[in-house]
Amino acid sequence: MSTFTTRKALPRRTFLRGLGTTLGLPLLDAMVPAATAATRAAQPAKRLAYIFIPMGCDLSRWTPPGKDTLDELSPILSSLAPVRQHVSVISNLELQPAYPGTHATSNAAFLSAAHAKHTESTDYFLGITADQIAAQQIGRQTQLPSLELAMDLMQTVGQCDNGYACVYQNNLSWSSPTTPLPAEAHPRLVFERLFGEGGSKAERSAALKQRASLLDFVKDDMSRLSRTLGPEDRQRVDHYLESVREVERRIQKAEAGVAENPLPDLDRPVGVPAAYADHARLLFDLQVLAMQGDVTRVSTFQLARETSNRTYPEIGVSDPHHPLSHHGNDPAKxxxxxxxxxxxxxxxxxxxxxxxxxxxxEGSLLDHTLCLYGSGMGNPNVHDHTNLPVIVAGGAASGMKGGRHLRYDKPVPLANLHLTLLDKAGVKLDRFGDSQGKISGLFDTLSI
Incomplete structure (x- = not known):
């Protein structure tokens, strides 16, 4: 790293480097020219995060009772109480391109708003997804234009659902109609992709044995940088590096737990926490680190695959997810x-x-991030794609209003929301998928 002076701003793309390791830094005061406050306000990057849930939801327990506000939360949404001011729920969005109504098309259309070609073979065809449109513009200046994550370690092949190729269920992100982008589920591999040098499995294994921590390799660079920073910047960097260290510690703990298990475990590679929640939290935290260090500005995360038969014993549900979604109106299911x-x-x-x-x-990472959480299916018992469960979070710097429940009288294309979020992230399009315009009521100022 070159020597820094306090007379000129640090570049936003400043890295700590050491032994094949590159670590981005969060936005610091030292990166903002002191001459103008306006420059400071314009510095934070705009980010988009997409979180997908499969198989819709129980809409009777999802839908907030209030028409305009989230003053009262529904049973499923009760955990949003501490962040209520940052989130809005949107009711009566639809995904017409997902019909004729399958799990494969639910996943495929969620970010593409496009019809999936009905094929079991490799001649699949969909459309570029919203995240990849964003990655082409706001992701061009980052180490990774986009980050694709999933909870499921194994991907199925062949025909998965009603004659649709499994590729439609395996992948949320498509960089072209014929190019799906595989997601990574292994926390260690995600961590190395973000901060490490990669290499073959054997090389990664050898590297893990040789190094105690990523941070150990950048400490010399960190010491030189710290001498040029003010107290507030040093505190920001310290907090960021503490977060990196904590994620490393949790990955190493998961690896040690698996290594100490004498039984063979072919389905769970080393480093993946045994509990679903621990695994999900780790992948969520990696997204926070990636955005904080400006390694990427666009992420997608598939919390489970469509038709997933995962069970959730940690919350007392031993029945597989997919059969429960076809509940036949059985109250117990x-x-x-x-x-x-x-x-x-x-x-x-x-x-x-x-x-x-x-x-x-001047604010938080959330202020400059827009998060879309939702499903491509509404009522999974009948495989419909209307009244989708959708939450939008963050974006205070974009004028987003939190604590709201937007309930449209008539179905509105999900593509309208995609078009709106892209617009707020600085990606200007006239149309996306089956969009009919931008949505109203989510932001302070918005042209319809």
């Missing part, structure tokens, strides 16, 4: 299904709280 819905929302609420607690410039 609906109750268990809604517990899964509430569990997923609670993990998202923690993510929002973490973004809100991470300072950046």
């Amino acid at each position: 609906i109750e268990k299904f809604s517990k899964i819905n509430a569990f997923h929302v609670s993990l998202f609420a923690e993510f929002v709280a973490k973004l809100a607690a991470t300072s950046e410039a």
